[in-house]
Amino acid sequence: MTGLTITRVCHSCALIDMAGATILTDPWFSEKPAYHPGEPIACPPGQLPPLAGVFISHGHYDHCDLAALAAYPDKAVPFAVKRGLGAKVRAAGFANVTELDPWQTAQLGPVTITAAPAKHLVPEITAVMQRAERTVFFGADTLHIPEFAEVASRFPKIDTALLPINGLRIRPLLNKKVVMDADEAAELARILRPSVAVPIHYRFTGGPLGDRLILKHERSPGHFIEAIAKRAPGTDGRILAPGEPLRL
Ligand SMILES: [Zn+2]
Numbered sequence: 001m002t003g004l005t006i007t008r009v010c011h012s013c014a015l016i017d018m019a020g021a022t023i024l025t026d027p028w029f030s031e032k033p034a035y036h037p038g039e040p041i042a043c044p045p046g047q048l049p050p051l052a053g054v055f056i057s058h059g060h061y062d063h064c065d066l067a068a069l070a071a072y073p074d075k076a077v078p079f080a081v082k083r084g085l086g087a088k089v090r091a092a093g094f095a096n097v098t099e100l101d102p103w104q105t106a107q108l109g110p111v112t113i114t115a116a117p118a119k120h121l122v123p124e125i126t127a128v129m130q131r132a133e134r135t136v137f138f139g140a141d142t143l144h145i146p147e148f149a150e151v152a153s154r155f156p157k158i159d160t161a162l163l164p165i166n167g168l169r170i171r172p173l174l175n176k177k178v179v180m181d182a183d184e185a186a187e188l189a190r191i192l193r194p195s196v197a198v199p200i201h202y203r204f205t206g207g208p209l210g211d212r213l214i215l216k217h218e219r220s221p222g223h224f225i226e227a228i229a230k231r232a233p234g235t236d237g238r239i240l241a242p243g244e245p246l247r248l
Contacts, residue, residue: 007042011063013029016129018111025054029041036207038204038219044071046072054080056085057125057126064085067092079097101125110131117150121176128158148191160195164179165221166179171214179201182199197232204219
């Protein structure tokens with residue numbers, strides 16, 4: 001069995017180590033007004049381990065912090081990104097970029113990335129990462145959509161799923177929902193049947209004003225753990241503090 005280690009950096013930013021090949025997801029390392037991780041950032045970009053590649057689901061600042069990631073020294077590291085983000089990645093100094101739409105694939109070192117559908121405020125993809133017999137689903141900050149049934153049929157054995165859970169709504173857009181909530185994430189775990197599901201995308205805060213005027217969201221992962229026990233009892237829900245490795 002090949003080793004698999006998941007370590008959250010913060011928010012949806014995580015290190016996924018598949019037998020020694022490490023993929024960084026949705027980089028976020030800095031703060032600005034109305035964008036606060038709400039939890040420690042486990043690792044600054046200059047201290048990241050050597051990466052096999054970087055996956056970026058969409059262009060929102062809290063998932064695509066290329067200004068901070070420019071401190072990462074290996075400029076040849078390959079990126080797999082949602083189609084349309086390539087120019088932004090190249091402008092940050094990284095030349096090796098593959099742009100993807102759902103079901104297209106890219107190779108990040110020995111890890112195969114298959115883009116999967118997503119639905120959000122802006123164009124987005126989720127991802128399935130595979131090396132040898134190990135498979136990881138990365139849910140970025142998508143809504144729950146029927147297309148995820150196809151992920152389950154194409155990838156019947158998923159070891160770990162990283163699932164967003166904060167049910168983010170945008171108050172000025174009539175409380176439009178743009179991220180799945182904890183119950184929907186548990187429902188997605190029922191569909192994907194991973195051995196382990198790790199909640200992501202929940203400590204983030206817009207600050208006192210941003211949360212009162214713009215954002216509406218749930219910031220605790222406890223509800224997800226309860227929901228998964230009810231809806232997907234075959235999946236183990238595991239909360240990870242930033243920097244706390246989960247070895248599988
Ligand atoms: Zn977003």
